Amino acid sequence: MAKPATLGRQQHLWLLAAASAVLAPLTVDLPKGLALGTSLILLWRAASLWRPVPVPGHGLLTLLALGGAVAIAAHYRTLFGRDPGVALLLLLLALKLMEAKSGRDGHAAVLISYFLMLCQFPYAQSIASAVMTLMAVVLTTTALVLINHPRRSAPGALRLSAQMLAQASLFMLLLFMLFPRIPGPLWGLPADAYAGLTGLSETMTPGSISQLSRSDAIAFRVEFSTKQPAQDTLYWRGPVLTGFDGRTWTAGRVPAGSTLPYATAGTVSDYTVTLEPHDKLWLFALEFPGAIPSDGLMTADYQLLAKAPVRTRLRYAMRSYSGVIAGRDESPERLRQARQLPAGTNPRGRLLAQAWRAELGGDGPAIVRRMLDYYRNGHFSYTLDPPLLGANSMDEFLFDSRRGFCEHFAASFVFMMRAAGLPARVVTGYQGGEINPVDKTLTVRQSDAHAWAEVWSKDLGWRRVDPTAAIAPTRVERSLAAALPEGEPLLARPAFLWLREIRFRWDALANAWNRGVLGYNPQRQRDFLAGLGIADQDWQRQVSALAVLGGLLLSAFAAWALLERGRNRDPLQDAWSRLSRKLAGRSTVRPGGQGSGLARRPWEGPHDYAQRISAALPNIAGEISIIAELYETMRYGPKTTIARTRMLQELNARIGRLSP
């Protein structure tokens, strides 16, 4: 092997640029200290290319590496797992660039860079991350070209890497569509594999949903095939919280089965849900589902569950009924749990509820109405920024602060119902959604997260009561943004219509991206192949289709590599050959002329050739001498004249006009 070339300033710069492009998308998800540290190391290296800044020797580098590893271990409390691994690799890349001297070091840095590009995808696979990755690939490949050919100019290397990647993208398309997809995961993933996914949780404390409401992230998308129900009936049921310890609501252990625990009735809605991964079992559906998906279950409190945590985007067809009466024969044990309250907390609320019970008797609906009236007439306000609450949070909210978000209203409502002796529970989920006018899908965001209540009665079973609707009807009828008073900090506030329009378009694009690119899973690949006429599960035909199309592509490129010479010939030589071809048919007048006529002989220069033609065809002698002179000027004269194009045109025109 030849000696690896040393890296010059240009190669270092491109490697640093590539590393920065790799680092940028990762900074969002990795600790800020790490991002700062690696950026400083990269800047240090860049500075040392111009100024005599000392570059750390082996000792200091080892120290930096150890220190970095210790800091990463301290941050994650482990060195194993996905996130610490990515962090260590990033540190390694920065330090490698610091000490890189030879071409081999550059090669190592390029390999680490390519690998780190993959590492951002567990965190984000949006269009933006695809674009950033593409930029990083171009920069890294350009750095690689420059390492292997230091004399090449940077723009030339950039053009070449862009050309090669454009050619490579054909292989990418082919493999992406036809490479047999294996359903993952192949083995257990590290515990932290799905950290950072937002969504509802199994518990609810005051403030947990209002926190979620600030997130603009998409929870799921819905396409209705039947008429979409009214906005204020769009309750997407999620975790049902029955347990209460005075402050926190929790979902208990509830049995789940694969049969519907109620009879279906009412209007049918058919739709398809595309659920974003949230690393929990929950599947969201309109109240109440009319069927359970094949790989799902339904709990005794009517929540749909998947059998494995939802870790990739999931698409399922759903049917819901609007008129279901559920739970008329609820088990006494579950009703007991739904009446349970911790002793000794929130005395004022209890007193009030007991007073209502004494006054209204056991009339459940009347107690519910009384409570809703209490909200309406008690100067309650709906806000994303409620004051912090202390130990007796229900009392404080109901009698003092009177400012709260949906979880405050739902929790206090259920508390008061239980205090009045009625079985009640909190239901969390999403309410409403936004129709995207571009592709007509309903987008449900984390900011649509909601909490409401269910009260049980003997006649009607579990009935939904949404106390938020009593205090802020627009929240349910329209959206959170509409319900909040002016001045509330909210991402979703549609300040400008055009901004809203852009967001719709972007969402439609993102939706198409999610379905077409990110959602291209084994199932969709089968569908796609079936569309091509390749039968389901027929992997042999799938592989042979890949082989045939891949072979065609390879032969096309082989031809391109081999048949270089056919293209882009010298136009001047072409013109000159044309003259020779044109005159080849003419036999010389003089006796003893060769059979090849007046074709140019291989050894004949322009001058000699012109003389021979002139002697044979005196009628065009003048024209021929002009042509020969033009050719001579262009062939042997200075190559820089701007008039060359014009001269070439004239030459071609004159040869064309020639009629021997």
Place this chain on the structure above:
Amino acid sequence: MSPAARLRQRFFSWALRGRAPEAAPIVLNQRRVFVLPTRFGFAFAALLLVMLIAAVNYELSLGYALVFLLAGLGIMAIFHSFRNLARLRISPGRAAPTFAGETARFGLILTNPDNREKYAIRLRLPGRNPVEVDVPAKSCSEVQLELPAQDRGWLALPPMTLQTTYPLGLIRAWAYAAPMMRCLVYPAPSKDALPLPALPFDDAGDAGLNAGMEDFSALRAHQITDPLGHVAWKAAARLEQGPLLTKLFAGAMARSLWLDWDDLPGEFAVEARLSVLARWICEVHEAGILWGLRLPGTTLSPDKGAAHFHASLKVLALYG
């Protein structure tokens, strides 16, 4: 010889298919250009495999896309590396004679018939450091391959390897070529100087350039190669329109030195004799004396100048 080296040797001779040495110009057509991944290329492939497994495991659609894009890049590197070497033409250039013990330089002309520049072509002779060259589009470049000249006589250019890892270093495209080319190696001039044989005159002390310029004999028309010192300037001044004239000296013929094989002491072996003669030739050439050379079977009549110098040394180089 290790098995690997033997295998390489077998491949080498198979690749040249008995063509060595080849007549010019040698065109590296597609059947002569081989491609294989470099060590870095294998590392890249291993990395892609790991990335593919990660993409499967985490079910990353964009991960698949990235791996497939990079795989496509690897495939394209094969075509680009191949195209960078294929169609190159190699023709022998100049190989100036050299003395044994010095370095022979073989000039090779690489011609690129394509419309694209060919970058970073490495030429390597067995056991030597490679020489790297770029060949501009529709143009040619000259490279000099160096080889130590050990023995006098003809030194043939051994078969060489032309290779390139351009553009990504993932793929090595290479070809073997054995241009028919040789370099003449003169015997090394002896280091232990034996004095020059005496000039055939008593006043040999004045054996320098001036010795042959004493006896003016005639004038003849000036030729470009004549030393300026011999121009008849006075005559030129007299005849303004006339041609330049050169003075001829009778001594030039009379006082020539014979370097004779048989003059050397009997105990000198063949190579030692050639070595001493080579040194003498260098000395007399330097001094500008006319010399003749007598070897068993060959005689060069007295003359001087570069052509005579090289002719004399060639006789020595090819003696025997």
